[in-house]
Amino acid sequence: MIDSYHVRQMTRHDDMQLADKLMARDQSAIQEVMDLYGGVVFGMAKRVLLDPNMAEEVAQDAFLALWRQPGAYDPARGSLQAFLLGVTRNKAIDLVRKEETIKRTKASLTSELETASKETSPHEGLVERQQVRDALRALTAVQREAVVLAYFGGRTYREVADELGIPEGTAKTRLRDGLTRLRQLMVQTGDVR
Amino acid sequence: MTERTHEELRSLVAAYVLGAVPSEEVGLVRNHILTCDECMAEADEHASAMDSLALAVEPIAVPAGFADRVMAQIAPPAEAQTASAATSRRNWLGDWVRSRGLALAGGMAALVLLGVLGASWIQTRQDLNRTEDVLSALILGDAIELRGEGGAAAELVPTNEGAVMAAAGLPEAPGSHVYQLWYMRDGEPVSVGTFQTRDGVVVMEVTESFDGYEDAAVTVEPRGGSRQPTSDPVLASF
DSSP states (O other): OOOHHHHHHHHHHHHHHHHHHHHTTOHHHHHHHHHHHHHHHHHHHHHHOOOHHHHHHHHHHHHHHHHHOGGGOOTTTSOHHHHHHHHHHHHHHHHHHHOGGGOOOHHHHHHGGGSOOOOOOGGGTHHHHHHHHHHHHHSOHHHHHHHHHHHTTOOOHHHHHHHHTOOHHHHHHHHHHHHHHHHHHHHHTTSOO | OOOOOHHHHHTTHHHHHTTOSOHHHHHHHHHHHHHOHHHHHHHHHHHHHHHHHHTTOOOOOOOTTHHHHHHHHHSOOHHHHHHHHHSOHHHHHHHHHHHHOGGGGOSHHHHHHHHHIIIIIOOSHHHHHHHHHHHHHHHTTOOEEEEEGGGOEEEEEEETTEEEEEEESOOOOOTTEEEEEEEEETTEEEEEEEEOOBTTBEEEEEOSOOTTOOEEEEEEEETTOOSSOOSOOSEEOO
């Protein structure tokens, strides 16, 4: 069986080749990147923005940003998938912050984590996804809620405090403890330095 | 603002990494992280946790035609391709502007916009790319001009992604107020975003396309914006 470390090594090698082709302005590379990561990028956009049209707009923007500025992705610093997902999340959150009406509710944000992962190719990171989801589930319910609201919901710590009816100091602590615990759990599974 | 202690700021490092610090505190926390080894180390650890968080997302099949729509935006027109292949992008932009002559752009607002772009906007290659869109719209006369009292002016320039608005001569909005940009169709305003100015100028990306709208206007509204304008426009295209 191929373990997650080796899947990661193979993927990173492919990422480097893709980054080189993008720098050389090879249009087939962006097509390939979309084939590989279109699903997760759209998934991230949809996770933050319920509206499929807005999600598509953000997903398109993320790939266009990579095409226009391929140097922004540094294979030495992480996977192309993580980079694209970061870009996508930032763009989606910017949109949510501009338009109060498209904010997702707490319930819809937190419920999705409960559903089991179904699926796909090692490229789309099945092993890693399962590990992160397990790690998220291993947080306390209040830590998970705060982290999910901030990360996928685009809430500031003050909004987290308001929404959960807790003091601001408690919201800060939950975010901090949540991320600290998450990292500890990911270190244990060997996914994070 | 009162001095914040290291512990107070440290308690905000995780929120900062998550992008969950309100804009008025961001600078404070960022400056502290940059000058405090302990907080920088903590920020790095939180960042690695946050990177893994992204991987929890479930993939969803992209809508039909998605890749084609992206590719259509990537393939540049033949003329631009030849030009950009000939020189580096930065030089190409300079040559391009010079060769067409800025005089073609005409109008004070256009010059103001070019000044704003030059001063604050052209920082990355991505920005340069957008700047090309903006400049070409400006010079081809596709930009929408907004004017106001006392020389305040703005240009709204359609781009592939929506539009970019550059404004100058707008003083800071009064306390707890912001500027709000509206598109108008059949006299009905549609909010497309709020903004603030610095030193009287702003460049804002608008995700909503101007297609199908007739006019644009800017009003002063309470922070967070209003559903409908509550004051007379300070800038308008009509």
